[in-house]
Amino acid sequence: MSFINYMAREINCKLVYYGPGLCGKTTNLQYIYERTNPEAKGKMISLATETERTLFFDFLPLSLGEIRGFKTRFHLYTVPGQVFYDASRKLILKGVDGIIFVADSQIERLEANQESVENLRTNLAEQGYSLEKIPYVIQYNKRDLPNAVDVAELRSLLNPMGVPDFEANARSGIGVFDTLKATSKLVLQELKKGAP
């Protein structure tokens, strides 16, 4: 849930990067962190295992600028992708305003992507959210790899609702900011819709 602070004239929103293990959620955040002006970002926090796998979450606060005198601040979170961290994933989804699903384009990970979307759907439903209602964007990551599946096939498997989707190579940054911008925009539009 967003937080509107009239005193500080700030609008705070929470975006969550979801997806199967090793799909590139943390890499997305790292690229955003590296390429953002110091005044627009806070410290990036990664709660990871010794082998650099996300254990609980990564966190990056970002300022996007002002709308009508209100500073817009987005808190970006990633979830741990490994199947057995499901309890932690549920916790990160609490109070989410928008979701970015990072899909791994490699043919070997097709099933893992599908399982992760189903898991997202279930975990959202448990908290009273629905994927159909919440601002939702899909990123097809690792497009540079030789074993990447056609986007058309990924789209038919993972994006039956036709939400905005982007091709990406998070390591080199292709598509990373496009995905973030599209999601942030959807979140603000959704908040506008809910305004009296």
Next chain:
Amino acid sequence: MQQSSIAQSSFRVNGIGRGAPAGSISGRLFTRVLAPVKENATFIDTGWQNGRRCPPQVQTRAERLSEARMVNPQMVMYEEEFTQIQTVVDRLVREANARVVFIVDKNGQLISASGEVDNIDTTSLASLTAGNIAATGGIAKLLRENEFATQFHEGENANIHIQLVGNRVILVVIFDSKSSLGLVRLRVRKASDELTRIFEALLNKVREPGGDSPFAEITDEDIDNLFND
């Protein structure tokens, strides 16, 4: 009603005659047993009792969303309440001899801070504290506890006392050897009561229909302009 470990799971069914997600055997069972099915209903598995499966609770999407909003309404902070909260927080710093006191929303948004905040990354602390409370809440749920409302971590130089207030916000006190756990607990208890009242009044105000929102005046163009490079 006794709840098993699967009690938290839920199954989505999109209307009459359509199956549950693949692999969800129990979900399929429910679709056959219970007809007619509410559109976009969620079946909340209520587990087993005395060797028999309890009837599942049925919730429509509207009911579910409305419940979620009741549990987790949008946080809005107005000047009047902010001043009241800040007064409580400022006083707590003095009365508890604390280094820093801050209040965080359960979703990790910093609401108010006081004390030596210049030397501390309050945004990161807010996010980590909320994560900590969320994880502890998850443990409580597994142990069938409602919440563990208080946490205390003792360091060599700094100690941190974390208190859940009104099951909605988190009150964090960082203190050193100039204070003591007893004093902090005493002062936190008093401040918690005051904060609970303030946040209840604030939430009631937010729920009132016709409240203004900065988004009421924002146009699509304003949103587009934010993303122009």
